[in-house]
Amino acid sequence: MTYTNLELASMGKVPLADELLGSWEIVPNPHSTSQAERSAALVDLGFGKRFSDHMAHATWTAERGWHDFRIEPYEAIAMSPAGAVLHYGQEVFEGLKAYRHADGSIWTFRPTYNAARLNHSSRRLAIPEFEHEAFIGSIVNLVRQDAAWVPDAPGSSLYLRPFIFASEAFLGVRASHRYEYMVVASPSGAYFANGFQPIDVWVEREFHRAGTGGMGDAKTGGNYASSLLPKTVAHDAGYDEVMFLDATMGTDIDELGGMNVFVVMSDGSIRTPRLTGNILAGCTRSSILQLLRDEGRDVREETLPIADVLAGIDSGAVTEMFACGTAAVVTSIGSLSSRDFHVDLPGHETTKAIYDHLTGIQLGTVEDTHGWLYRLA
Structure with missing residues (x-):
């Protein structure tokens, strides 16, 4: 690896x-x-x-x-x-x-x-x-x-x-x-008030979180400030989170306002946007990739056009999506919406299994084979 x-x-x-x-x-x-x-x-x-x-x-x-x-x-x-x-x-x-x-x-x-x-x-x-x-x-x-x-x-x-x-x-x-x-x-x-419940996500097309050569992979307040207006508008419309697309073409998935994104395919493979310099390299993202590879899963870091993901949901090739980060850990995405589409993602079995595995390690109920835990007291 x-x-x-x-x-x-x-x-x-x-x-x-x-x-x-x-x-x-x-x-x-x-x-x-x-x-x-x-x-x-x-x-x-x-x-x-x-x-x-x-x-x-x-x-x-x-x-x-x-x-x-x-x-x-x-x-x-x-x-x-x-x-x-x-x-x-x-x-x-x-x-x-x-x-x-x-x-x-x-x-x-x-x-x-x-x-x-x-x-x-x-x-x-x-x-x-x-x-x-x-x-x-x-x-x-x-x-x-x-x-x-x-x-x-x-x-x-x-x-x-x-x-x-x-x-x-x-x-x-x-x-x-x-x-x-x-x-x-x-x-x-819990970060989300409803705990481990699928969230409804607005796919933002007008505003962007970060651009090439900017600070997208730095954890700094400016990246979050740029997300607040579209998040506020989305929350007022009833959505839990916002998904941002790349700033160059506006076609590829970057990340949510504060979380990385994964896509689960019907063949069992799992995909996540590659690190381009615009995406925060999350600790939870890194840990999930390692755990999935430990299981022998086909995990790919690649460009994910939103059009391909929507087509996959429509055809059944995409069965689940989830977001992850330190605060929320792992959260199932229940729907994606924008001005010209709305799609539902009813599946969450893989997401829940990943959540249980990762939180089990963190809470000491699942073996930590990578030495990730550090005892404080």
């Missing part, structure tokens, strides 16, 4: 969690949430609405590099109105989860992939890279400090959001001379 540069970059070993304890200074929150309030928050789980008591924070300057590694109270941050990120958009982020296993231990999934992709995104936006060990150390020390915030309800997790932004106060088009790295943590349930 041929690995991508990102997958290769994620294969380096990092120390065990116990060896990283103390690598970030702990500044306890004197106003931590009460046990009663925290317990209530862990029962009423949404997604990204509540946050734990602490956050990780480090600073980069040209003179000192990355320094002042701290786990500190979660609170509002002060920034000059001239802060560079507010004007020029130098910002990257990641998303991963901490899972509580049945024995009470806490694990995360392929964190070195997230560390490698954060640096890939940073390079594209002229942001200083962050060492893998420091990245993992921030997750370990934050989760150890806020372990009580990791829920144990089915399908739940502590969602972790590492991010870097330009914080220098100046006006002028150049890379910033100061950056902040932070991680916040949010106890979360």
Whole structure:
């Protein structure tokens, strides 16, 4: 099997969690949430609405590099109105989860992939890279400090959001001379309110998420900002998500607003759009490809014209479609619609099997043959 540069970059070993304890200074929150309030928050789980008591924070300057590694109270941050990120958009982020296993231990999934992709995104936006060990150390020390915030309800997790932004106060088009790295943590349930239910997808033809030579394969806020108008219009019309087509010809499937796409064929083969530089190289996408190849499935990364997919649905050659990403994991696509078509996809058996296999690994109920799990506590 041929690995991508990102997958290769994620294969380096990092120390065990116990060896990283103390690598970030702990500044306890004197106003931590009460046990009663925290317990209530862990029962009423949404997604990204509540946050734990602490956050990780480090600073980069040209003179000192990355320094002042701290786990500190979660609170509002002060920034000059001239802060560079507010004007020029130098910002990257990641998303991963901490899972509580049945024995009470806490694990995360392929964190070195997230560390490698954060640096890939940073390079594209002229942001200083962050060492893998420091990245993992921030997750370990934050989760150890806020372990009580990791829920144990089915399908739940502590969602972790590492991010870097330009914080220098100046006006002028150049890379910033100061950056902040932070991680916040949010106890979360299912990304979609209806859980594992097929979603209705609008196929967008007017607007595009990213173009050739742009930032499509970087995890940066600008790519999501460009998706918000068509997503808002689609949601108002009753659709759950938007599928974007390539910006050059408007004929080929790229991805959903925040998820990669897979197509299941009637002959058992599975296809997904190839990585063109416009598509985010998702950790979940990478993991699914590996698991399917482990099973000996015929998996192809190739150009997927929307016209061919629609014809396949009509003929029965396409039986299922699904989307995947860290937040939603795996989600069945129940229908595709646009101005000139509507098609239904009633099948979801393969999708559900993939979902069960992947989440089983993450929750420790299915064997992890690739060493993807990393114990945090």
